[in-house]
Amino acid sequence: MDIIANLFPGSFQPSLQPASTCLETHGAILNALPASHSALNAVSVNQNVAVIPGEWQSGDIPSPFYDITPTEPCVTAAFAQIKNADFISFDDAFLDVLGVDAKLERIQSFPQGQWHVHEAPVYLPETNELLYSDTSLAGLLYAINIDTHEVRKIPSDPPLQNVNGGTYHRGKVYVATNGGSVRGIFELNVTTGRTEAMVNNYRGRHLNSPNDLIFDSRSNMYFTDPTYGIAQNWPGVQAPELPNAIYRFDPRTKALQALSSSALVMPNGLALSADEKTLYVADSNSSHLEPASQRAVFAFDIRQGGLLDHPRLIYQVESGWPDGLRVTESGLLVIAVAGGADIIDPNTGTLLGRINTPGDIIFNLEPARGKGVWLLTGQKHIYKATIKEGPVQSWIAGNPPIIHQALEKIGSLWRKEL
Structure with a gap:
């Protein structure tokens, strides 16, 4: 021996x-x-x-x-x-989230050896497609049919620079740009490619590089504005003129309000709880590859009037950085991370499990039509995960415009009665 x-x-x-x-x-x-x-x-x-x-x-x-x-x-x-x-369970509750027929598919692959970030996933229910961007390509987006895997190009006019975030609200698509000399939030017609600016400054100051955006049921828009544009050396981006912040924009009054500029270092992905009383925000400062830098998801209480209160850490990722966020039907939080998508209980901070994509970095994610279909945009692939747990039901946000108009009229009459 x-x-x-x-x-x-x-x-x-x-x-x-x-x-x-x-x-x-x-x-x-x-x-x-x-x-x-x-x-x-x-x-x-x-x-x-x-x-x-x-x-x-x-x-x-x-x-x-x-x-x-x-x-x-x-x-x-x-x-x-x-x-x-394909799936990693850290808690028995994750098995209920998955169901017994869960599966993970790669529906598109990108050339290996290229560092390209695929972002801004928006599910288009009219065509059963996922809209997404390659942030390194200016003026061009893509849409992939999530069942047939056919891909088409969508040119933007005027051209959008470095599209990094996107969302679908009341039949329309909105995207955020973090490159070019004028950065902001734009409405995009996915049929014609026509673009129209919604907001591109804060009282004369250039926005840093709008990153992600969401709407609440009253059509208020929240978006994050870190300094990725200049950090990534996108052409035309000026030195920062504003603090990194979370903003709230009212499309009806055009009022833009800064909500937080200190709790987070690099605010990134956003999500709202089903009752719209809590805003979840990812801090992706670790994307600068400093091991001790912040890589966590925070929760804020939303005060009446829109201001944010009581920032609190609810989850710290062990590797990479948290990016896109979405909420499930039972209130769980799905987080895009290096190596997949983590699913946590935001009430306890418990990591339940991971949709696993080894060797890839997931930048963002989006639920699709149909029970439990989740689409993940990675560096190397786009993935389609089918699990039991579906997305939070946003009935108002998914209705056609005519129904929205009726709902808004009813709401207006109700407020007058009060």
């Missing part, structure tokens, strides 16, 4: 563990899936990997937790199994 120890000193000794010890180590990391979910390409991780046997080295910021380099071969094997799964 001494001879073997001398031949294999230090960290190589654990490779001589008996098979039973390896099985124990493997079992300390992974749980068995219940029979109902055994057909899924999924794994159940024990206790959020609270204890990793032996020693290990972590990778750079974009590398997920399963890409650590451990000294224990059995740990390596367990983490390889996790990496190869």
